[in-house]
Amino acid sequence: MIAIIDYGAANIHSIEKALERVGAKVRVTDDPQVVAEAHAVVLPGVGAGGSAMARMMERGLDDAIRGATQQGKPFLGICLGMQLLAQHHEEGEVAGLGLFSGEVRRIPHGPKIPHMGWNQVRPLHDNLPIFADISSDAYFYFVHSYYVEPYDQHGVAAVTDYGSPFC
Incomplete structure (x- = not known):
């Protein structure tokens, strides 16, 4: 379950x-x-x-x-x-x-806030199970004003770009 x-x-x-x-x-x-x-x-x-x-x-x-x-x-x-x-x-x-x-930060000024719309997500590693059945050119829907900034990038599975890359 x-x-x-x-x-x-x-x-x-x-x-x-x-x-x-x-x-x-x-x-x-x-x-x-x-x-x-x-x-x-x-x-x-x-x-x-x-x-x-x-x-x-x-x-x-x-x-x-x-x-x-x-x-x-x-x-x-x-x-x-x-x-x-x-x-x-x-x-x-x-x-x-x-x-x-890591910490959660507000998306910096520049792009329109909130980030609302379709973006591609770029996996940073091959063979990630969560992306196994998802096309590499798939789009994901976003609605948010904050993003996660990890202190250690080794655990980051994927990023998207909205003004700058974030996970």
């Missing part, structure tokens, strides 16, 4: 329907025990980093997420869900989950 974490403000049902469409057994949950029992975890995201972290901490989901990643379970953070994995979020000076070293 794939646990989709519900912290009260995310695009959970579109993620749920997409995973069900490809035959996955999913459960939307805010229960840390369900996250612990899952074989994989998805942390979707829409909203502000500070309020999302506060809601996850109130429910004990922060520790459940750390436990799942420490056990090596497949984990997918989408949009704010990925941003919450970093150490620090510039918006409101929020501490993240600290699962990788």
